[in-house]
Amino acid sequence: MKNKHLVLLFLLTLLIGLAVRRAPWQNATFFQTNLLRVDTAEVERIEIALPGQHGLVLMRNDAGWIAEQQDRSAKVPPDVVQRMLETLANLRSIRIVKTDQPDTLGFARANAIDIGVFYAHSPSERLSIGWESIENSQPATFVRLPRHGGIYLVQNQLRAVFSKTLIDFRNAAVIQLNTADVREFSIFGQNLDSLAFQKNDSTGNWESTMLTRMVTNDSIQQWLAKIARLKKLPFADLFDESHTNKTFFAQIDLGFSKQAEPLTLKIYRLEATNLPEEMPDTPLDGSQFAPFVLYFSQYPTNYFALSDTALLRQICDPF
Numbered sequence: 001m002k003n004k005h006l007v008l009l010f011l012l013t014l015l016i017g018l019a020v021r022r023a024p025w026q027n028a029t030f031f032q033t034n035l036l037r038v039d040t041a042e043v044e045r046i047e048i049a050l051p052g053q054h055g056l057v058l059m060r061n062d063a064g065w066i067a068e069q070q071d072r073s074a075k076v077p078p079d080v081v082q083r084m085l086e087t088l089a090n091l092r093s094i095r096i097v098k099t100d101q102p103d104t105l106g107f108a109r110a111n112a113i114d115i116g117v118f119y120a121h122s123p124s125e126r127l128s129i130g131w132e133s134i135e136n137s138q139p140a141t142f143v144r145l146p147r148h149g150g151i152y153l154v155q156n157q158l159r160a161v162f163s164k165t166l167i168d169f170r171n172a173a174v175i176q177l178n179t180a181d182v183r184e185f186s187i188f189g190q191n192l193d194s195l196a197f198q199k200n201d202s203t204g205n206w207e208s209t210m211l212t213r214m215v216t217n218d219s220i221q222q223w224l225a226k227i228a229r230l231k232k233l234p235f236a237d238l239f240d241e242s243h244t245n246k247t248f249f250a251q252i253d254l255g256f257s258k259q260a261e262p263l264t265l266k267i268y269r270l271e272a273t274n275l276p277e278e279m280p281d282t283p284l285d286g287s288q289f290a291p292f293v294l295y296f297s298q299y300p301t302n303y304f305a306l307s308d309t310a311l312l313r314q315i316c317d318p319f
Helices: 002-022 079-091 215-229 241-247 309-316
Strands: 042-050 055-060 066-068 070-078 092-097 113-119 125-135 139-144 150-155 182-191 196-197 206-208 250-253 265-269 292-296 304-306
Touching: 042 079, 066 079, 070 079, 070 250, 092 241, 125 150, 196 215, 206 215, 215 309, 241 250, 241 292, 250 309
Parallel strands: none
Antiparallel strands: 042 055, 042 113, 055 066, 066 070, 092 150, 113 125, 125 139, 139 150, 182 196, 182 250, 196 206, 250 265, 265 292, 292 304
């Protein structure tokens, strides 16, 4: 009986060996397998560190995804995060890379993109993205996974997917405003005549709540259109909350229907003495030295630089 078992075991081993030799992957040029177990629904935060940049953090909240960098924030389009999550979930290994010089594959501090993925109820994942390459005429990228303790060549080119800064997520219109929905507004500030108006829905005109004065709706709409022109403004990276008291110039409050949140626009005027003593290491363009800085209540952690002084004065002194 033992001999029969041994013969059967021998035949079974032989058949398995023949099957393995004829299996499709024996003719493949590389072997593929997923490297990360990513439950996209469980991901709460993604941290991205680009060479020479401050860290970018993408966080999930009830309204979607928010990006934060250097105490500034912006909403992230859902498709951008979805592409990142799908890329991580489908990270497929082409081959393991053995090297004593990982820096030559793009893993030097000056080149690598470092990523951290954090979950609600699971351990975090970390990876570094090195140089992109071509393998068997297909796009590929070198990736280092500390938890795996190795470097892998993976499918597809990944650097563009994760090479993001906060500016990439900033909405082109720094203020979301439907001028037809405005029902009241007020303006006050340094060396400005304070104004407060409400729209009379019966006549369509605007009446002052401080003086006996009336302004046509056409005039108000032209003024509101100037506020709506505040688009594509760069971040004021040299400005923060510590400057607000000394540099306040004006404030404009817009009221809407009862269902809508009011909008506040604050304006700060900068002088050379308001600039920080220590400048950042990264290069600054001329917009950082603009004479005015704007704050919008729709983006409570952001400040924007404005160089168009003529437009600003028309907004602050409309009549």
